[in-house]
Each structure stands twice: as structure tokens, then as C-alpha cells.
Amino acid sequence: xxxxxxxxxxxxxxxxxxxxxxxxxxxxxxxxxxxxxxxxxxxxxxxxxxxxxxxxxxxxxxxxxxxxxxxxxxxxxxxxxxxxxxxxxxxxxxxxxxxxxxxxxxxxxxxxxxxxxxxxxxxxxxxxxxxxxxxxxxxxxxxxxxxxxxxxxxxxxxxxxxxxxxxxxxxxxxxxxxxxxxxxxxxxxxxxxxxxxxxxxxxxxxxxxxxxxxxxxxxxxxxxxxxxxxxxxxxxxxxxxxxxxxxxxxxxxxxxxxxxxx
Amino acid sequence: xxxxxxxxxxxxxxxxxxxxxxxxxxxxxxxxxxxxxxxxxxxxxxxxxxxxxxxxxxxxxxxxxxxxxxxxxxxxxxxxxxxxxxxxxxxxxxxxxxxxxxxxxxxxxxxxxxxxxxxxxxxxxxxxxxxxxxxxxxxxxxxxxxxxxxxxxxxxxxxxxxxxxxxxxxxxxxxxxxxxxxxxxxxxxxxxxxxxxxxxxxxxxxxxxxxxxxxxxxxxxxxxxxxxxxxxxxxxxxxxxxxxxxxxxxxxxxxxxxxxxxxxxxxxxxxxxxxxxxxxxxxxxxxxxxxxxxxxxxxxxxxxxxxxxxxxxxxxxxxxxxxxxxxxxxxxxxxxxxxxxxxxxxxxxxxxxxxxxxxxxxxxx
Numbered sequence: 001x002x003x004x005x006x007x008x009x010x011x012x013x014x015x016x017x018x019x020x021x022x023x024x025x026x027x028x029x030x031x032x033x034x035x036x037x038x039x040x041x042x043x044x045x046x047x048x049x050x051x052x053x054x055x056x057x058x059x060x061x062x063x064x065x066x067x068x069x070x071x072x073x074x075x076x077x078x079x080x081x082x083x084x085x086x087x088x089x090x091x092x093x094x095x096x097x098x099x100x101x102x103x104x105x106x107x108x109x110x111x112x113x114x115x116x117x118x119x120x121x122x123x124x125x126x127x128x129x130x131x132x133x134x135x136x137x138x139x140x141x142x143x144x145x146x147x148x149x150x151x152x153x154x155x156x157x158x159x160x161x162x163x164x165x166x167x168x169x170x171x172x173x174x175x176x177x178x179x180x181x182x183x184x185x186x187x188x189x190x191x192x193x194x195x196x197x198x199x200x201x202x203x204x205x206x207x208x209x210x211x212x213x214x215x216x217x218x219x220x221x222x223x224x225x226x227x228x229x230x231x232x233x234x235x236x237x238x239x240x241x242x243x244x245x246x247x248x249x250x251x252x253x254x255x256x257x258x259x260x261x262x
Numbered sequence: 263x264x265x266x267x268x269x270x271x272x273x274x275x276x277x278x279x280x281x282x283x284x285x286x287x288x289x290x291x292x293x294x295x296x297x298x299x300x301x302x303x304x305x306x307x308x309x310x311x312x313x314x315x316x317x318x319x320x321x322x323x324x325x326x327x328x329x330x331x332x333x334x335x336x337x338x339x340x341x342x343x344x345x346x347x348x349x350x351x352x353x354x355x356x357x358x359x360x361x362x363x364x365x366x367x368x369x370x371x372x373x374x375x376x377x378x379x380x381x382x383x384x385x386x387x388x389x390x391x392x393x394x395x396x397x398x399x400x401x402x403x404x405x406x407x408x409x410x411x412x413x414x415x416x417x418x419x420x421x422x423x424x425x426x427x428x429x430x431x432x433x434x435x436x437x438x439x440x441x442x443x444x445x446x447x448x449x450x451x452x453x454x455x456x457x458x459x460x461x462x463x464x465x466x467x468x469x470x471x472x473x474x475x476x477x478x479x480x481x482x483x484x485x486x487x488x489x490x491x492x493x494x495x496x497x498x499x500x501x502x503x504x505x506x507x508x509x510x511x512x513x514x515x516x517x518x519x520x521x522x523x524x525x526x527x528x529x530x531x532x533x534x535x536x537x538x539x540x541x542x543x544x545x546x547x548x549x550x551x552x553x554x555x556x557x558x559x560x561x562x563x564x565x566x567x568x569x570x571x572x573x574x575x576x577x578x579x580x581x582x583x584x585x586x587x588x589x590x591x592x593x594x595x596x597x598x599x600x601x602x603x604x605x606x607x608x609x610x611x612x613x614x615x616x617x618x619x620x621x622x623x624x625x626x627x
Contacts, residue, residue: 011504011507012503015506022341031338035335035339039339042343043341046341053348056495056500092507096511099511099515100510102514103333103337112334114331115328118324118327118328119331119332199555199558200335200336200556201331201332202335202339202554202555203555203559203563205563
């Protein structure tokens, strides 16, 4: 990894490559498999910034000027502080460059997919949200029409009511989510599930509603569905929870925004 | 495709460029044994998982997919902020000289640490962006204590995080407790660092610049003509690029470890451990370290725990998480010596633990 020209080109290429990688995620719509929509603007800024910074290394062979306006050799740009005799090394090693390539390589080789049922295996699954929701979100959810409410809105609505299990029995609901079930679910039950992402998938919370549907067992885990039905007072195992008694369950494609934003 | 999911973590750990000349050799054995231990642990966890679920290969592949998604999630989320920090660092390199730092910052250690603790209000950076900025300021001769206080406090004591904590918790004790104790802990740690010599704390490369400030491009003779502004910006951007490529390696390793933890550790088991005034605080501190989530949104996540966890543990989560987590620990290694990184983790950990327990016992759970 020697040679100042090579170093400059390598750094510029890595920065521009990262910009391109982020751009493909943005353009392909898969950016929202990773982060909250709110942060897409920062990703755009990062793409612009990475290009600017990458281009600042200049095409090879063109002259750079020092601060007093005279041209400098490329060696001086790369080794701008090595003459002073300390070990501050800005040169990239082979392993360093490979490490920086790693996210791009993984991103290209592994087809992008949103978090699914597999990620639920070691997470806290929330079917009631006991009184811990954002007050503003609870109010906003309460104001929505029943048909417009998503899974998170419903949980927030439940959280704003003292006795959600009985209060909402009989209300119609239509929600979208993926299928999940674990040992607590009865044969005719599954959970219509969404991840709630505030920032990136690392902070993903799980929100889900229990669905009663006679053919529940035929639905594979991770299958995205639209469920329409009526809420009833039901139970998950021994725990009384509002249950969505499904009248229709339709398989659908993974939505453009697989996660909900609080 | 790769099935042994933890392998990249282990490998990249070895690649972490710890630029310690003599210590590198001594650390080699430690690093290898750590790597081997981590790999064994991860392999064990995966093995156990596969058998417990009885699902075999497809299950492993799904786990790997989850790992990649979380890894790229943290990485993509952090890149804009790291880049912003690097650009600020580059601008500081070109446009700020040591004399300015000398003139405006207090000499007295405690006052200095307090100034460092409040600097986040002026530079709203989060825990990814703050690292390159602090490193650059150290190279400009910033006292160690001010930098340490800034590093720990800035991710919380800044307008954006105050706003997000407010929207999650309102003007309640949690918000004030978070701000107050973050500030106090950061200043305390900063003050303690003022007792240390820079060469004990900083990596040799950072420290060398710290002394002769040679990384500046300002070494022109007084009276020499100033460079054209575009040239100086190009120079600043070059510095920013170098900084970014330097720090992003630490970020990537940090993201990989954090993502493996998230994929392998059963969060529900951790949460099931814990009630009681002491245990709950320990659990939330562990969670704060392992999750490595951005300080701008951790308040929303903490909100989900308020019904099941003690208030003291929530406050300690909100205080400790932004200061130290897996991702930032790895990034600290690009600035500080390992022993200093140890102190930067342990001191906030102990102090946050005390705060959480004190809160539970005196202000109610």
C-alpha cells in the first residue's frame, strides 16, 4: 500500500464508493430497511459530503497549492506531517482498506431484507404497552379513525385507556404486519407484528396485536398480511389482551416502509 | 454464503489499528486470546440456539441476515454524524490555532472540566461525531481534562438530545436528572483526568501533536501571505477525509460487535433478571452498553421500559448509554491509550450505578 498517488486514489475511491453504496440504498428504497425515514435527509447530506471530501483529494496529477499559494508535490500532501518525526500515520494499510470495504461488500452480497420474525427471538415482545407510551403519540392515536390505525396506533390507544381489553371490543380494525408466533400462542392465533424504529434497527421495538383466525396455522412466519376484523376481549395464554378476530387475512408484499416510526 | 456469523467480528478485531509501538507486542497475546474467547462464546451461543430451536441451517441463515441488517443499520445511521464530526475536525485543523484555545479556555482544572462539560451546547455532536472532534482538539493542545469532559458530556448536554428527552419524558425529574448527572459525572471524570499527564492518557500519535502541534498547517512564518480560501477548504476537507477513514474503521468494528451482541444475546432474558433497586440499575446499564443506540433517540427506547423498570435505572441508562457503549468504546481506542479507555468506561459506569441506586433509594422507584 505504498506510493502517495496510490494512497490518494485509494482514499478518494473508498469515500466515493461509500457515497455510491449509500446512494444505491436510497435509490433502491431499501434505506428504510435500516433507518427511520426521518434520518434519510442526513443520509443524503452524507452522500453529498462524502463526494465533496472524496473529490477534495483531487484527480491525480493535478497540482495542489499550499497555503501560501505555491504548488506542492503530491508526496507532501500525503505525508503532510511526517517530516516532524512522529508516528502519526494517515496512510491506509491493506487490512484498513478491506475493513472499510466490509459494509459495502456485506451490503452487496447479502440481499437487503427488513428485520423479521427471526430477530424477535431475543427481543421483548410487547402486546400491551402498559402505560409507557409517549403522551403525544397516545393523543395522536386516539384522534385517528379506527380504519386508519396501524398496529402502533392501536397499542397507543390501548395504553391511553384504563381497561383496553373490554373498552374496544366490537370496534373494527384493519392492520398490516408480518406473522409471528411463539409458544404462548394458541393454534388459531398469531401476532400481526411490526418493528418500531426510532433511529435505526438497533433500537427496534416490537409492536404486535394478537389475531384470532381459524386458519392461522397455515400462515408461515414472516409472511406479510393485511388483517381486517373486529376487536374482542381475548387472551394470550393467561394474559387478557385485546384480540383482533379476523374476518379476512390477505397476504401482501413487504411494504415500502416495513417499520413504524413513533 | 458464510454461515459462521461471528467470524468477521473476530477477524476484524485483530485488524483494529492500535498504533502502540511496544505495547502492541505485549497486547498481541491478549488480543488473540480475547478474539479466541469471543469466537468460542459466539460459536457456543449459535450452536445452542440452533439446537434449542431445532431449525438448523435456515435458522442460522436468518440469524446471519438479522446480523447484517442490524450492522448496516447502525453503520448507515452513524456515517452522517461521523462525517459531520470529521468535517468539523478538519475545519478546526485549518482554521483554529492553539493560541485561540489557550485564550478562551480556563486554566484551572475544575473550571476547565466544567467548560468542557458545557461545550456540547456550542458543538451539537453526538457520540459518533464527538470522537474525531476531540481527537483534533487534543492535537491542538486541548487539556486532557477538558477533552474528556467534552467527550462524555457532549452526547447529552446538547440541544438536540435535550429536545428528544423532553418529548419523551416532559419537564420531569428524568430530564433534569439526566442533564444534571451527565454533567456532574463528565466533569468529575474530566477533573480526575487533569491529574494525569497527557502522555499517560493519549495515544503516542495524538500526544506528539498535542505537544508540538505539528499537525496544524499553520506553521507559516508570521506575516507570510495567507492562502487562498478555497485552498484552505480543500486542505480542511483532506483532513476531514483522513479523519473519517481513520475513525470509520473503529466504527465498523464497534458496529459489528454491537450487532453480534444484539443478534446473539437474549434481551428478554436480561430484562427478566431484573427488579429491585440495585439489580434493575445493573441490568439497564448493561443494556445501555450492549445496545449502542444513538443518544438522540435513546429516550424513546427508555420510555418503553418505564413501566417495568425503576426510575433510577432509567436515569442511569440515559446517563451512561450516551457516554459509553460498545461502538464508542472501540472509537475511544483511536484516541486514548487502553488504560485510559478503561477509566473512561469504569468511572462513568460506577458513578452512573451510584446515581441509579441513590435515586431508587431516596427519590423512589
